[in-house]
Amino acid sequence: MQASCRFVLTILTLCLCACATRPGPTTVRFATFNAAMGLQTAGDLQSRLQSGDDPALMALAAILQRTRPDVVLLNEFDHQQGFDNAAALIANYLKHSQHGDAVIDYPWAYQATVNTGVNSLLDLDRNGITGEPGDAWGYGVFPGQYGMLVLSRYPIEYDQVRSFRLFRWRDMPGALKPRQADGAAFYSPRAWRVLRLSSKNHLDLPLSLNGSTVHFLVSHPTPPVFDGPEDRNGRRNHDEIRLWADYVSGSGDYLLDDSGVRGGLQIGARFVIAGDQNSDPLDGDSLERSISRLLDNQHVNASCLPASSGGAEAARLQGGVNARHRGNPALDTSDFSDRTTGNLRLDYVLPSRNLETVQCGVFWPAAGEPGHDLIQHSDHRLVWLDLRLPAGAN
Numbered sequence: 001m002q003a004s005c006r007f008v009l010t011i012l013t014l015c016l017c018a019c020a021t022r023p024g025p026t027t028v029r030f031a032t033f034n035a036a037m038g039l040q041t042a043g044d045l046q047s048r049l050q051s052g053d054d055p056a057l058m059a060l061a062a063i064l065q066r067t068r069p070d071v072v073l074l075n076e077f078d079h080q081q082g083f084d085n086a087a088a089l090i091a092n093y094l095k096h097s098q099h100g101d102a103v104i105d106y107p108w109a110y111q112a113t114v115n116t117g118v119n120s121l122l123d124l125d126r127n128g129i130t131g132e133p134g135d136a137w138g139y140g141v142f143p144g145q146y147g148m149l150v151l152s153r154y155p156i157e158y159d160q161v162r163s164f165r166l167f168r169w170r171d172m173p174g175a176l177k178p179r180q181a182d183g184a185a186f187y188s189p190r191a192w193r194v195l196r197l198s199s200k201n202h203l204d205l206p207l208s209l210n211g212s213t214v215h216f217l218v219s220h221p222t223p224p225v226f227d228g229p230e231d232r233n234g235r236r237n238h239d240e241i242r243l244w245a246d247y248v249s250g251s252g253d254y255l256l257d258d259s260g261v262r263g264g265l266q267i268g269a270r271f272v273i274a275g276d277q278n279s280d281p282l283d284g285d286s287l288e289r290s291i292s293r294l295l296d297n298q299h300v301n302a303s304c305l306p307a308s309s310g311g312a313e314a315a316r317l318q319g320g321v322n323a324r325h326r327g328n329p330a331l332d333t334s335d336f337s338d339r340t341t342g343n344l345r346l347d348y349v350l351p352s353r354n355l356e357t358v359q360c361g362v363f364w365p366a367a368g369e370p371g372h373d374l375i376q377h378s379d380h381r382l383v384w385l386d387l388r389l390p391a392g393a394n
Contacts, residue, residue, distance in 0.1 A: 026210040026389045027358055028154070030349050031069035032274040034220075034334075034380035035060050038076035038146035045078040049088035052096070056377035057089070062098035063374050067363050067384055070153045071207065072106075075220045075276045075380075079111055079147030086111060086149060099374075106151035110158075112218075114147045114200040115165055116140030122191045138199035138222065148200060148218060148275075155208040162204040163258040169197040169239065172246075173254055176239055176287075178232035186230040199236065202243055204265075210389045214355075215271040217244055223278045224286040231287075237278055238290040244273050245293040248300065248352065272387070273300070273350040276380060280344040282327040291348070300350050304357040306383045307331050310364030310372070315343050333362055333381045349385040358386040 037056065039045050048054035064072065077085065086109030095103045117133070117140030125134035133141050140146060150156070169175055170192055178186040187195060199222035207214050221240035227233040246252040248271055252264025265271060279291035295302045307330040315322040315329030320338030322329065333347040351357060363382040365372040375381060 025391060027386050028071065028209055028389055029067075029069045029384055029386050030216075030272050030274060030351075031067060031072040031382055031384040032075065032218075032276065032347050032349055033060075033063070033072060033382035034075040034276040034347060034378060036076050036378035036380065037074075037078060039078055040141060042078075042142040042144070043080060045085070046080050046083050046088070049085060049092060052092040057093050058098050059374045059377045061089070061093035061096070062101065063363055063371070063382055064094060065098060065101035065104050066371055066374075067382055068104060069382075069384055071216060071272075072151050072382075073216075073218045073274045074149040074151070076146045077149045079114060079144035079149070081113075081144065084111070086151060089149075090151075106153055108152040108154065108156045110150040110152075110156055110161070110203070110205055112148040112150070112201045112203055113163070113165060114138065114144060115196055115198055116147070116200055117143040117145045120191075120194075122188075122194075124187070124191060124195070126186070137196045139226075146200060146220070148203070148220060150203075150205060150216065150218060152207060152216075157206040157208060157213070160206045162261065164202040164243065164255065165196065165198055165200075166258045167197050167202070167243075167256060168193075169195050169236070171254060171256065172197060172239055172242070176235035178230040178235050180230050186232055197236070197239060197243065199240065202240070204247075210391055212270060212389055214389070215265060215269060217247070217271055217273045219244065219275045219277075221275075221278050224284070224290070234285065234287050238287045238293075241277055241279060241290050242293050245297055248273070249297060267299070268354065269352070270355055271352045272355070272385075273348065276347045278346055280327060280346060283325045284341060284344045284346075294348070294350055299353055301353045301355060301357060302350055304360040304385060305331055306333075306349070306360040306362045306385065308362035308364035308381065309366040309369065310375070311343065311362060311381070313366040314364070318343070331362075333364075333383055335375075335379050335381070347380055347383045349383050351385065351387055356388045358388050360385040 115137035200220045202219045205216040221237045224234035224237040247264035279286035311332040312330040318338040321342030332343040
């Protein structure tokens with residue numbers, strides 16, 4: 001009898017211990033922010049990161065300390081080979097309270113090698129001169145300009161990272177090849193054979209979250225402007241966005257990553273697409289339905305609409321082009337000239353449909369609200385999204 005009781009007590013104890021140690025659902029905040037730290041001189045960002053007192057970087061740190069994303073993509077953050085941007089940003093800015101907010105740390109980081117500023121040795125912009133910023137694989141004055149940095153509080157599975165930086169545009173079925181008014185191809189046959197699709201990079205960063213793998217899919221497609229009637233940048237922007245749409249939809253068998261591995265994500269894989277996509281669903285200069293390839297994708301959960309009071313206020317006060325926009329200004333994530341482009345929704349955090357959204361927003365405080373003084377250093381705003389991840393969801 002005593003042995004029997006001990007056995008029952010042992011089983012009960014084991015069950016209670018298992019229940020006590022089993023992790024519950026976790027809420028994780030993802031964010032994307034075009035920090036506008038794509039500077040005009042190589043090494044300039046390195047100097048500012050080391051100084052610890054750069055106003056723009058202090059504002060960036062304050063925004064991150066205030067919004068506290070667990071995983072964040074920073075677009076337009078220059079990448080310099082051999083220098084650890086993440087370590088410098090964390091040590092000299094994020095670990096110092098900027099406006100009384102708690103410091104924040106990111107044990108995992110990924111600095112992306114990008115196409116911007118890398119000389120193609122071709123006359124890609126067809127102005128008769130080679131070696132200029134418009135002739136780089138992605139527009140840039142020096143290699144690494146307008147780079148990308150990912151910071152994470154959760155482990156990045158570095159050995160599983162996939163990069164599509166070298167993927168050639170011509171290898172996308174039905175690629176929107178730019179053509180001149182007479183129908184002739186804009187790019188020479190030689191250029192079209194080797195031209196890379198990604199203007200910066202397209203990266204799949206698997207994250208280990210609460211016993212589950214979530215693929216953080218990051219990119220920064222080219223702006224659909226600064227070209228001519230051939231609309232080469234508008235077409236490239238469309239196809240850069242399409243790359244992720246195909247990747248998550250079972251239509252990416254043609255995709256070849258930089259390690260020689262072909263194909264996209266398996267259907268049912270969990271993912272979060274993030275970045276400045278340079279495409280508004282209703283306004284601006286991108287091709288019609290460019291960003292809709294993601295927003296209307298059956299595998300993407302676009303139900304949570306990030307909004308802010310500051311976006312609505314800015315459109316109302318600035319007027320101009322904004323008054324003619326069709327989109328809801330509260331959803332805007334960028335603040336451009338009201339004489340030309342107006343404010344647009346360009347920055348996105350889009351989870352897979354099998355992930356549960358909790359809440360989302362845009363860090364764009366209206367005048368008089370806390371943090372309004374922090375937004376002046378970038379023409380973009382941080383977008384965040386909270387997801388609830390069940391334990392062991394793999």
